Amino acid sequence: MKTRTVIQELLEKNLLSEPQAEQLQAYESQKPVSLYYLLHILLYASVSAFIAGIGVLIYQNIDSIGHSVLIGALCLLMLACFGYVFQKSAPFQWQAFTDRQPILEGILLLGCLLFLAIEGYVQYQYQLFGERYGVAVLIPALLFFFLSYRFDHQGVLSLSLTAFASWAGLTAAPSQLLVSNDFSDPVIIHAGLAVGVFFVALGVFLARKGIKPHFMYTYLLIAGTLFLASASGGLFTIDSWQLLYAALIAGGCWYFYTYARTHGSLLFLLLSVVFGYTAFTYLLFHNISMDAGFFLGSFYFLASAAGVVWFFLNFKKLLK
Amino acid sequence: MKAYNEQLLKNESIHRQVKDWSAKKLISEENAQTIRAAYPELPYRPHWFVWVGLFFFTWICISAGLLFLAPFISIPSAERFLPPIYGVVLYFTLNHLIKTRKLHFSGIDxxxxxxCIGFFAPLLFDFIVPNFDQPWxxxxxxxxxxxxxxxxxxxPLIxxxxxxxxxxxxxxxxxxxxxxxxxxxFILMAIALLVAWALAKFRAQPKSFYWETALWVVQIAALSIVYLTGNYAVVREGNAxxxxxxxxxxxxxxxxxxxxxxxxxxxxxxxxxxRKKQLMYLIISIFFAVGSILTWVQYHPVISGPWLSVLLGGVGMGLAFFLIKYLKTERNGFISTPEPISETALFVGNIVATQLSSTVSDTQPDLRFGEGDFGGGGGEGSY
Structure with a gap:
């Protein structure tokens, strides 16, 4: 509805006084347009384009003089990014920064991504870490972990967590979670469970100590989802331990649900329902005969999906 | 004719306004309460994450419901008339739910x-065979x-x-x-321009309120089509x-x-x-400006792809940094002050970071940094 119409109607119903209406009208006509989100999207899209271009360029024309200049310039740029952030940022705080500084956040992220690109190049060209690939992954993981806490940056923490997962042979980025991991391989499943439990536990421990409790969201998003996906992989592929994996999923979903309740996070509510529903449905159909499955199936899906819809419509009342 | 209760949508809009005024301390909390009490009923519009869940599980319900048609499938030409009948059932369910549960773009509706629209399609199958060469x-x-x-x-999507x-x-x-x-x-551009112009006029009128979201989406689409039908690359390749x-x-x-x-x-x-302080135009203008630069480079390769990417990224970052700083205070009706962080923004921030790191690892030759991957793709070696 147009603001002018709203003000007019409220005035007619005596819900606003004449001077109030005038004041609101003046405010609305002078209200500036916020470009906050637009500029953020522009910033992150630009960082993405920049880093994608750099990623290709540093492997082109290796051994030429121009190439050395490029690598040198990138190192300087990375150092400048970190230097600027260290100089300009607010001092360390145990809690979330009260004043958000979008420019510093963007520069820090750019510095971290440049670090990844340069480190990858140095390993490729000079085999700095030789065959010790684990060290090469642990360095950015630890550096980003430190930087994320120092500068209160959850994006950098998620970079660190995905690097740690990569060290354990896993892909933890949510967009690639189900595509890049082979969840039929018991080694991957168990590594995923271990990494997931370790980092969620670490997140809980640090949050309880009052160290950046808001970071729990990122721990749960990256490590918690990895845990649930790994447990689901186990449920689908390792029949002999089915009940154990089912119990792990139930526990994980319950934790997500509890977090969703206490923190009002709807994403974790959604994730817990989706993982829980998938696991329950799989268990049910895996353990009944095919004939019964068809008849039961039509009723089950209708009734269960309707039940979930009903739950979503009413969860606010249920949570009270 | 209109399915949704317009009064509820109006109430929602008023509540949103009042929330803003109250947050800016332009009206007192008591005053805000009185206004809210005068417009008590609100439509059900869930948060984005719940919307996804509702959409997905309603879709399962609809698909599972199809199984009830199975006993009738042996009747001759059942495949023609059964889906539309199911469509009618869904249509009444839809209207019933909108009325009783006050849904408004909740995922379910x-x-x-x-x-509903999809299940009516089989009715047209009879026309497809003779008119297969005329899909229009x-x-x-x-x-x-x-x-x-x-x-x-x-x-909006419909x-x-x-x-x-x-x-x-x-x-x-x-x-x-x-x-x-x-x-x-020229024909398509003229029509899109006409649509965009007519929508701009219509959106300025109070009665357009009911279709607010749809009009906004269609206007963006019309403006995009105006650009695309004039874009050199689209016309040249389309012509070929x-x-x-x-x-x-x-x-x-x-x-x-x-x-x-x-x-x-x-x-x-x-x-x-x-000039009009409209975010929509600013967003699409940035998109299309980049599109135009890419179009130029496509036919006049003055710069290699990676260098262009670095250059555009660099300019974009510079512009974003400058504007974020410049618009800390209001200038020319625009501002960029940090807004309270929503869960969606937090989620997107985390996902984007991991996605960016995958951009880095995707461009690297086989580095064998463990089997896993910082972000995605690649990662073929062993640790």
Whole structure:
């Protein structure tokens, strides 16, 4: 509805006084347009384009003089990014920064991504870490972990967590979670469970100590989802331990649900329902005969999906 | 005719205004309470994450419901009439739920609308066989249904589909004559421009309120089509495609005019965005400006792809940093002060970071940094 119409109607119903209406009208006509989100999207899209271009360029024309200049310039740029952030940022705080500084956040992220690109190049060209690939992954993981806490940056923490997962042979980025991991391989499943439990536990421990409790969201998003996906992989592929994996999923979903309740996070509510529903449905159909499955199936899906819809419509009342 | 209770939508809009005024301390909390009490009933519109869940599980319900049609499948030509009957059932369910549960674009009503439209499609199968070489005829038959749904529900995706269907019919008819084929970009541009202009006029009127979201989406689409039908690359490649010309596509007539459109339209949108303070125009102008630069480089390779990416990224970062700093205080009606962080923004921030790191690892040759991957793709080696 147009603001002018709203003000007019409220005035007619005596819900606003004449001077109030005038004041609101003046405010609305002078209200500036916020470009906050637009500029953020522009910033992150630009960082993405920049880093994608750099990623290709540093492997082109290796051994030429121009190439050395490029690598040198990138190192300087990375150092400048970190230097600027260290100089300009607010001092360390145990809690979330009260004043958000979008420019510093963007520069820090750019510095971290440049670090990844340069480190990858140095390993490729000079085999700095030789065959010790684990060290090469642990360095950015630890550096980003430190930087994320120092500068209160959850994006950098998620970079660190995905690097740690990569060290354990896993892909933890949510967009690639189900595509890049082979969840039929018991080694991957168990590594995923271990990494997931370790980092969620670490997140809980640090949050309880009052160290950046808001970071729990990122721990749960990256490590918690990895845990649930790994447990689901186990449920689908390792029949002999089915009940154990089912119990792990139930526990994980319950934790997500509890977090969703206490923190009002709807994403974790959604994730817990989706993982829980998938696991329950799989268990049910895996353990009944095919004939019964068809008849039961039509009723089950209708009734269960309707039940979930009903739950979503009413969860606010249920949570009270 | 309108399915949603307009009063509820109005109440929601008033609540949103009052929340803003109250947050800015322009009205007292008591005053805000009184206003809210005068407009008590609100439609049900869930948060985005719940919306996804509702959409997905309603879709499962609709699919599972199909199984109840199984006993009737042996009746002759059941595949023709059973889906529309199911569509009618869904249609009544949809209206019932909107009425009783006060849904408004809750995921449930969205997917039910798509399903209703989809289940009516088999009715047109009879027309497809004789008219297979004229798909526009089928589109034309479908159009009344789309228009009816757009009017009754104002669902943005269906409204967008309606616009695209109309353009498809026009384009199909135009390419049947040589003159129409030659003038195709101008015809489509003229229609899109007309739609965009008419929508801008209509959106300024209070009665357009019911279709607010749909009109906004369709207007963006119309403005995008104006740009795309004037874009040199689209016209040149489209021309080659329509006339079965060999690759690489040959030069087109009036190339200069299309180059002018390619660069002028984003600038015009930027001008409108700044002058009228409309975010929508600013966003699409940035998109199309980048599109125009890429179009230029495509046909005049003055710079390699990676260098262009670095250059555009660098300029974009510079611009973003400058504007974030410059707009800390209000300038020319624009501002950029940090807004309270929403869960969606937090989620996107985390996902984007991991996605960016995958951009880095995707470009690296085989580094064998463990089997896993920082972000995605790649990662073929072993640790």
């Amino acid at each position: 969205n997917v039910l609308q798509y399903a 005829a089928i589109a034309l038959l479908f159009l009344p249904l789309l228009l009816f749904f757009t009017y009754r529900y104002g669902e 409204a967008l589909g309606t616009l695209l269907t109309i353009l498809f019919i026009v384009a199909s008819l135009a390419v049947e004559s040589p003159l129409g084929k030659a003038l195709l970009p 495609l329509l006339n079965d010309l060999p690759d690489p596509s040959p030069e087109i007539p009036y190339a200069g005019l299309f180059w002018l459109f390619t660069f002028l339209i984003p600038l015009v949108y930027l001008g409108i965005g700044i």
